[in-house]
Amino acid sequence: MKKIYLSLLFFQAFFLPAVIAQKTIIFRGANMVIGKNVAVLEDRSKRIDINTVLKATGFVQSQTQVPNLQLSTSAFWLRFTIKNESPEKQLLLSLEYPTLDVCEFYFPVNGVYNAEKLSDNNSFYKRKYKHQDFIFDVKIPKDSTATFYLQVQSNEAMVLPLILGTPQKIAEKELTRDMLWGILVGILLVMILYNSFVFISTKDISYLYYVLYTLFIALTQTSLSGYTYRFLFPNHPVLFDMGIIIFNAVAGIAFSLFAQSFLEIKERMPIMGKAFKFLIVLYSLTIIVRLCGYALISYRMTDVGALLVTVIGFITLITLSIKGYRSAKFFLLAWAMFFTGIVLFALRNLGVLPYNNYTNYTMPVGIAFEVILLSLALADRLNIFKAEKEKSQEETLRVLQENEKIIREQNVVLELKVNERTVELSESNHELNKTLDDLKQAQGQLVEAEKMASLGQLTAGIAHEINNPINFVTSNINPLNRDIKMILEAFEVIENVGLSDASAAEKQKKIKAYKEELDFDYLAMEIKHLIKGINDGANRTAEIVKGLRIFSRLDEDDLKMADMNEGLDSTLIIINNQLQNKIKIVKQYAVLPLIECYPGKLNQVFLNIISNAIYAVQKKFGDNTGGEIVIATSYDESNVYIKIKDNGTGMDAQTQKKVFDPFFTTKDVGEGTGLGMSIAYNTIKKHNGQIMINSTLNEGTEFKLQLPITLA
Template identity: 40%
Template sequence: MIKYIYIFLALVLLSSCGEKSKNQFEFIGWTAESQEIHDIEDFIAIPNSNLQNSDGEFLSLGYSDSSFWIRIVLTEAQKNSDNLILSLSNPMLNEIEVYNADGVLLKKMGRVNVVDEDFNSLFNFADISGDNSLTYNLMVRSFGNVNVPISLLSDKKEYLTLDERNLVFGIYFGIVLAMFFYNLFLWVSTKDSLYGLYITYIFFVGVTQGILGGYVDALLWPNSVFLKEYGFYVSTALVNIVGIFYSLSFLKIKVFNKNFYKIGVSIIVVYVFILLTFLFDFGIGQLKFRFLQVFLGIVPFYLLFISSYSLSRGYRPAKFFLISWSLLICSMIIFLLGDLNILPNSFFTSYVFTFGSVFEALLLSFALADKINILKKEKEKEQAERLIVLAENEQLVREQNSMLEEKVKIRTDELEQALRNLQNTQSQLVNQEKMASLGQLTAGIAHEINNPINFVSSNIMPLKRDIKDIMEVIEFYRTTGAKEFTPESQKEAKQLEEDLELEYVLDEVDQLLKGMDDGAKRTVEIVKGLRLFSRVDEQDMKKVDVHDGINSTIILLNSTMPTKIRIVRDFGELPLVECLAGKINQVFMNIINNAVHALADHVDTIADPIIELRTRSLGDFVSIEISDNGPGMPDHVKQRIFEPFFTTKAVGKGTGLGLSIVYSIIENHKGTLEVITEEGQGTTFKITLPIYQSSQRYE
């Protein structure tokens, strides 16, 4: 496709050679504005011989912001033509003023002076009937490279009328608007940023062509001289900025080659700088126009290169980019050749760039549509591949089912063991914080109670001695009074003793002191039990007396234990056992508490409810047995008592975690826990603990 485009361009150039018209004027001369020549009066005074003579109708006046003065001389035949029109077909000429030989202003044209009905730079000599002069003077002003194509038109077929021109641009803008709104709809529907970049690009392309045609100047900013002079350059810079960024994103240049991507970003930065030079005067003059023209020549070939590169990497939508930029470059070259008077000025050369931009926008839209088709095909291909893979997987699953079934039993056992471990861990986690808080609470209570109890205990003995001394004094008074008091005084003393019930008071004081002493001793035992039990939050192994733990547990359970239940202790000689004291106390608490509940529920049916505690030394181990003569347990209950959350108690009276925690604690201490029970024969829990938890027995 690209090959045929370039062949077409070559044929256009070959067919255009030799058709260029010769100089139609009797004389064309020009000079630049200077200190000596700055208005029409100064220019009229200059003879033709002092002007720079031009053999052709195309004047290339160079780079300048200044005005240029041009003098043309018609022939007699041209002057007598019925429909002679002077055309200056460069749309970039900002100001054109036409004067007669006497310096009278006949017409103002150009970008700054564009109005609704005058889009072309055309001057009809029929509008100045009665003027027999053959000499006319022109003032032109523009920016950058000032090119002035001057031609005489005598046939309407040689130029477009206003209606014809409106029709041409109406078709152009219709296509652009159709592409804009179609892709705007796609952008809103798909949320793809590429569509947003595309509609931004074709918007600025349409604005640029509208500025070239004069429509935007006349309709949007008819009174803004700045926008009329610089609007084309600003829109051109914006077109290139958005176009390059869109091309980089669409062609995936950043993915394929980061160096090429960086070049594109650098060109965008240069265009941003050029845009700022037009918006803000940086004092660089003509350099901004030269920069713009240089990069206008570089950018199409860069885009052509990255399109070819992306296509070579297998990205199919890049072919539409390649074709669109090739067409745009061809149309740009033809337009520039016509602008430079290398090709003749015709409808084709005048509007080839406009329609080249239309085809470019269409092809870029096709590229986006092709991208959607590619994605659709890739998705369908991916779905087909997935179906094949699913079928293969299904066959593989059927083949492996037999193998998996053989492993199910082993895996099930492993899962059951993991479940038990998880349940044990869960139960430990549930109670860890609770037991730690309980340990801190009981330790605090024991500490706070211990201080006043110590005070009471330490004061009871001195109080007994003091009261004994007082009793000796009272006895002395009673003995002495009986001998020395008068009968009246003795009678009064006797009456006072009877009123005060002295004998009863003395007996009561003795009983009170005894009760206080017993209560203080009892409280000291309870505090000691609390302090022993409060070690549930200890995390370090220590050597402890197991009997102390059992006794402290019984003390704490006394308040909840029916008085009918007897506790029988059968303690042997035990060494100190290395363990977590608080955890072991928790074991005693749970097992003894369960025994109490079992007996309490049947206290009326059991003649002598007993809880027996036996301890024995077994070499490197110690044995603790906790027995009750309660109802016992059936086999199906016995098998599940260590499962987390299993309980035979009523709702709200048990969590089913106690014995599960007990089992975990004994297991963590490398001990054993055995349950001996029969229905109606009571229950015995036998605990075996190693004396040493570490390998170093003697430290």
């Protein structure tokens, strides 16, 4: 908001078209605004010194009470001549524009011009007069005349109110100014604190945006008047200089957010909502540009932002007011007061209005009225909400009374119906109990059916697994009997030879010939081989019986400490015949602690999952090789983890959601009951564990089981 009034000054003419004679300022004791008696020289090179200026002929007379030098990169020299007709020997020159980068005052001493330099880039405490305005001593005896020069330079538009007066009059004027600004800041702080408390109470975001807008518009205006330099950043002039733009930009952002929230612009005027978003982006870029050190560009951007805010704001407010939106009318009145203050302030700088204590404070007064009216608008909205709430409560009360009447009438009807329904329910209750018993029986039968299906798999596996080693044993019995019979016959022949009367050499010769005829060495080796085969078959049968003993604990109801690796191995033994030597089993076992569980029930879970994995792999690979099932185990302090992963057909997302549902199966009719995974899920839950599935269609499926080591 800081530069809206500057946008109204683009048509101002500052100088006469021709050089004219310098007017002398006659000082008689009262404070004087001397702007019209000042001649101005522009120094585009910023290198002209006082000696060159003394000889310069390019000065142009100012035509306004307050010279306005616009936004320029040039330096400017101001020349004015004073004749002192007051009894005071020392006067003061006050320049009420605290944001000049260079302000150098040249005064004659014995015919030579000396200089006193002030700047807002230096510490505040280095100044002789502890005030944010640039104040210089003007020493001139009574009835004497002297010419003075003032060099000014700034990164922003320079509006130069030059006040000549006595020290007492200037001090009184500055005290009055400080007091009025104190009142304004007090009003703004009251509005900030009050609406902060309201925001905390109501949580209405509009109040927060209003508080931020009021805070930063206050910081902007106090920065323009130099009070932040004087009180907040006296030793950090760089922060003061940046704050002039940054405070203004943040105020613009807060205003845009407040307008959107308070006026509900997004819903009521979507196009203007986008315009306000553009303003937020523009002001955000302005902050970035200023922080990057591009002061002049950032000032230009604030000018553009101020002009756009004015246009967008008035279009929005007038449109919504015409549509009868009450909040917009309050907002329009508040903004009109603010804009009126800015216009009057600009007219003062144009010389249309006189420079006095009334016109000097039109903009602060406009801001104060705007902030107060906006606060009243927020309060009015609360009243609207309160009225709407009261109306809603009245409507609710009326509806409740009607409902109460209806309820009383319905109670009579309901009592009759309840009596009728009680008889019907007692009859239905008997039927429901019978149905419930039937359902329990059916459920038990289904579970038994699944157990029988598992038992069928178990029987088939056992028959196949035991048949192979038994066949191996029985097939070796006949050859072994034959070989033992031949050995026994050989013993008889050797015994007869040994008992004969032949010589020892002849006996040895006969025995050797018989052994060669019998091929005794091969016969001995064959007997060893047959015995080893029988032994291997017996051991394999023992392993199968052991696995069967471990696996077959399906009906055990007592908790036991069991090894999950052992349970998995027993399951693989039972189901080995389904692998058909075409599916590779990869075991990645860790040495697991024993866990407290129902071992037989967990073995059934392993059987169901591995059977499904085999089915998925066979469906994908058929009679070809390449199928693989990886079984991995691990544990931590609290749980044992079992992963069973295959590279079969996998499942899509829909199938994964239903995989644990009772009676759901992807197998063909007659190949599964659909209860296997449901029973597995319930078994894991009974163990306070978790069963998780991760599957990708055509890539495979992984089941992860988490089982606690100790059941709580």
